[in-house]
Amino acid sequence: xxxxxxxxxxxxxxxxxxxAPDDALLASQLAWMEMIQAEYxxxxxxxxxxFTALSIRWKRSDSQxxxxxxxxxxxxxPKELPSRIWEVPVCYDPHNGRDLxxxxxxxxxSINQLIELHSAQTYRLHFFGxxxxxxxxxxxxxxxxxxxxxxxxxxxxxxxxxxxxxxxxIYPQESPGGWHLIGRTxxxxxxxxxxxxxxxxxxxxxxxxxxxxxxxxxxLQNPPIPKAK
Amino acid sequence: MKETALAxxxxxxxxxxxxxxxxxxxxxxxxxxxxxMDLRSLRWVNHLLQNDENAAVLEISQPGxxxxxxxxxxxxxxxxxxxxxxxxxxxxxxxxxxxxxxxRLEIGALAKGAxxxxxVKKGFQTPEILGSRSFYKNLTDQSFLSKExxxxxxxxxxxxxxxxxxxxxxxxxxxxxxxSVHPGPDFPLLDKAQRKRLLEEAFTLSNxxxxxxxxxxxxxxxxxxxxxxxxxxxxxxQLTAGGKLLVLLRDAQVTGGYPRVLFLEEESQxxxxxxxxxxxxxFCLAKSQETRx
Numbered sequence: 001x002x003x004x005x006x007x008x009x010x011x012x013x014x015x016x017x018x019x020a021p022d023d024a025l026l027a028s029q030l031a032w033m034e035m036i037q038a039e040y041x042x043x044x045x046x047x048x049x050x051f052t053a054l055s056i057r058w059k060r061s062d063s064q065x066x067x068x069x070x071x072x073x074x075x076x077x078p079k080e081l082p083s084r085i086w087e088v089p090v091c092y093d094p095h096n097g098r099d100l101x102x103x104x105x106x107x108x109x110s111i112n113q114l115i116e117l118h119s120a121q122t123y124r125l126h127f128f129g130x131x132x133x134x135x136x137x138x139x140x141x142x143x144x145x146x147x148x149x150x151x152x153x154x155x156x157x158x159x160x161x162x163x164x165x166x167x168x169x170i171y172p173q174e175s176p177g178g179w180h181l182i183g184r185t186x187x188x189x190x191x192x193x194x195x196x197x198x199x200x201x202x203x204x205x206x207x208x209x210x211x212x213x214x215x216x217x218x219x220l221q222n223p224p225i226p227k228a229k
Numbered sequence: 230m231k232e233t234a235l236a237x238x239x240x241x242x243x244x245x246x247x248x249x250x251x252x253x254x255x256x257x258x259x260x261x262x263x264x265x266m267d268l269r270s271l272r273w274v275n276h277l278l279q280n281d282e283n284a285a286v287l288e289i290s291q292p293g294x295x296x297x298x299x300x301x302x303x304x305x306x307x308x309x310x311x312x313x314x315x316x317x318x319x320x321x322x323x324x325x326x327x328x329x330x331x332x333r334l335e336i337g338a339l340a341k342g343a344x345x346x347x348x349v350k351k352g353f354q355t356p357e358i359l360g361s362r363s364f365y366k367n368l369t370d371q372s373f374l375s376k377e378x379x380x381x382x383x384x385x386x387x388x389x390x391x392x393x394x395x396x397x398x399x400x401x402x403x404x405x406x407x408x409s410v411h412p413g414p415d416f417p418l419l420d421k422a423q424r425k426r427l428l429e430e431a432f433t434l435s436n437x438x439x440x441x442x443x444x445x446x447x448x449x450x451x452x453x454x455x456x457x458x459x460x461x462x463x464x465x466x467q468l469t470a471g472g473k474l475l476v477l478l479r480d481a482q483v484t485g486g487y488p489r490v491l492f493l494e495e496e497s498q499x500x501x502x503x504x505x506x507x508x509x510x511x512f513c514l515a516k517s518q519e520t521r522x
Contacts, residue, residue, distance in 0.1 A: 008492050009411045009515070012462065016414070021457055048256045050459030050484050053414070057462075128259035129458060129484030132368060136458060136484070172259075173367040190258070192358050192368045198258050 001028045001078070003054070005071050010061035011045075013068075014053045021051035021138055026126055027078035029054055030203055035076040040067060049127035049202060051136065084228045085122055085205045088170070088185050090161050091216035092118070096184035097161065103180050107143060115210055117141050118182065122205040123168065133172035133190025133198050137206055140168045152178035159184045159220075161208065183208075186219030187226050199226045233354065234300030234384040238374050239333070242291025244439075245374040246364040247355050249285040255359050256483040262463055263363035264479050266440060266502035267344050268495070269402070270308035274348035277305040277325045284352025285362040287374075289345040294336040296347075298328045300384035303350045309342030309503060310400045324398045327388055341400045342503040354381040365480060406431070406508070408497035409515040413465060415488035418453050427490065428512055432474065436506040440480040443501065445510075448472035451488075458486045464498045466491035466512075476501065 001024055003015035015032055017025050033047055033054055043063035048055040058064045092115045094100050104114045123137035130136075140163065148164045156162070156177035161170050164179030171177060172189040185208075191197050200206065211219075238245070248271065251264025265271035265288055275284050287296075292311070305325040306313060313320045314335045320326060328334070339345060355362045358369050366372040374380075419427070426449060437444040450472045460483065461467065467475045467487040476493065477485075478501075493501065494515050504510065 006414055008414055009494065012492065014414060014460070046254055046256065048460040048483065051457035053459040055460035055462070127484070128257065129460075130259060130482050132258060132260045134259050195359060196258060197260070197359065 001025060002075075003028070003032060005068055007064060007068065011058045011064065012055065013058070013064050014055040017052045019052070021126060023081060023124060024078065025052065026124065026138075026203060027081055028076075030079040030081075031076035032074075034079065035074060036067070039074075050129070051126055051138075079203070081124070081203045082201065082205075084201075085207050086200055086226055086228045087209050088161075088187055088206055088226070089211040089215070089219065089224070090119070090183040090185050090208045091211050091213055092161075092183035093213055095213065096216065097182035099162075099180040100182045103144075103146060103163065103182060106146065109143075114144070114182070117144055118163075118168065119208045119210050122207045125200050125202055125204050125206060127202050128198060130169075131172055131175055131190075132192070135169060135189065135200065135206065137168055140166055142166075144168075146180055148178040149180065152176050153181075156181065157184065159186065159188075161185055184216060186216055186223050188223050204228070232300075232384055233381045234298065234302070236299070236349070236353070236380040236382060237297045238376055238378045238380075239295040239297055240376060241289075241294050241374055241378075243373065244290040245294065246288050246372070246440075247285050247353055247369075247374070247380070248288045248363045249352070249361055250283045251363050251479060252359050252361040256460070258359075259483055260359060260368065261365060261480050261483060263361065263365050263440075265346065265363075266479050267308050267346065267499045269499045270344070270346040271348075273307045273324075274305045274346050275352070277307075278303060278348050278350050280348065280350065280352055283361075284348065285355060286346050286348040286352065287380075289336060289347060290339075290343060292336065292338040295333060297333045298330065300330050301328065301386045302382060302384060303327050303387070304334065305348045307346045307348075307398065309339040309345040310398070311339050311345055312337040342403060343505045344502055349382045350385040350387070351383045354383065400503070403500045403503040405500060407511050407513045408501060409494040410466070410491040410497070410512045411494070411515055413489035413491045414459075415453070415456065415468075416490050418488055419451070419490060423449060423451060427474075428514060431509045431511050434504055434506050434508050434510065438506055440478055442475050442477045442481055443504075445474040445476070447474075449474055453488045455486050456488060458484050459489075461485040461489060462492070464493035464495065465489045466493070478502070 007013040045057040104111045123139040145166045161183040162179035248265040251262045433446040
């Protein structure tokens with residue numbers, strides 16, 4: 001699984017992988033990212049991940065030309081993905097996830113079946129984007145894929161757990177949003193006063209653990225520290 | 230401990246914020262770059278004041294602004310052309326001037342350009358979050374400044390150096406309507422007619438414009454697929470499924486799923502930062518790397 005390099009401007013380019021994002025693509029992407037950060041560290045402004053691309057901002061145009069000329073000599077072996085799994089408590093109920101009942105109906109299943117499907121899975125964190133601390137997670141069961149709302153909600157609470165298209169995610173801050181809301185976590189995905197401001201790292205996995213409404217209320221007052229196993 | 234002075238906002242329109250060079254490297258946590266929309270003017274202000282290049286300045290994008298200083302400093306203005314008054318007296322196109330305790334600066338209409346930059350000696354000292362003082366919602370305490378907001382700064386009684394007294398405050402550099410672009414990573418998905426239209430016709434800036442991006446009025450109909458979410462940068466032009474062209478700017482999210490059809494050269498992003506809704510722009514392919522060097 002070897003990427004191609006595409007130069008966009010003299011100081012911006014990206015490695016691009018063919019195919020749908022999965023663990024193998026991510027393992028290759030993380031290996032290339034590590035190699036570039038080690039081999040070209042003095043020449044980089046920034047490296048940024050997406051699902052199928054790794055963008056590189058260079059300090060100077062000749063550094064980009066250098067990587068392009070040396071591309072064929074690099075063959076980093078795929079990186080072993082971390083075994084860490086973060087437990088994310090979620091209160092799935094119509095009060096905290098206002099689209100839960102509609103979504104279950106739409107997919108012809110009971111609310112409990114939906115919760116079971118969503119929380120039995122582990123999801124792979126590929127990268128952060130959209131909002132500060134928003135995790136792009138892969139692995140939503142196909143039975144739960146749901147097109148985004150035609151008209152986005154004007155206000156989605158921080159901590160809302162949602163489904164949009166083939167993805168699931170947590171809104172780290174209150175914002176407008178077009179995903180279907182199924183629950184809420186008391187964890188804070190993003191804290192700007194800490195560096196790093198997030199707890200998970202690309203390649204980690206996330207598992208949602210159902211909690212009841214009382215537990216949510218208690219934890220919202222005093223947000224728990226995220227746990228990994 | 231350095232002594233701290235305060236600048237108090239007496240009056241402001243919406244959209245006034247503190248900006249520096251932004252948060253490079255924080256995109257890995259999903260944090261936008263932010264920073265001054267017109268970096269050329271930010272750099273000029275800090276150069277005049279002999280500040281660190283990352284010193285924080287005010288970005289003002291609406292007329293009707295005034296500020297009172299509690300202690301002496303030097304201030305510098307750049308970017309949009311405006312009528313500035315210090316204690317009621319016109320400050321005829323001076324770019325740098327001393328202020329004293331109690332002085333009041335007023336900014337009138339923006340006669341030309343869309344963003345004015347106001348710097349003080351050593352920069353405004355609002356809290357630094359993740360390596361930058363640039364305002365961003367949910368990251369810094371404030372998203373925008375409002376009446377009675379206060380801005381800390383370090384008092385300084387040094388007079389401006391003489392060679393800077395006549396520094397020119399010009400808006401000539403953003404007169405051009407031509408923005409220099411590179412084909413974006415998804416440009417090859419466009420057909421011949423779409424490419425021709427994008428690179429040969431004029432586009433109008435709509436009033437859907439803020440620090441995240443500017444939407445263009447004229448659509449570019451297309452049937453391109455939605456793509457896997459991948460990195461986007463300020464200066465990228467996205468094409469939505471509905472045919473809207475959206476130029477991403479400093480506060481844009483760090484990743485996106487719409488096709489990325491163009492990428493504006495940095496200087497052209499600064500020009501665009503000085504354009505207003507209704508202004509026309511054209512995209513022109515940048516000279517190739519070979520001819521440039």
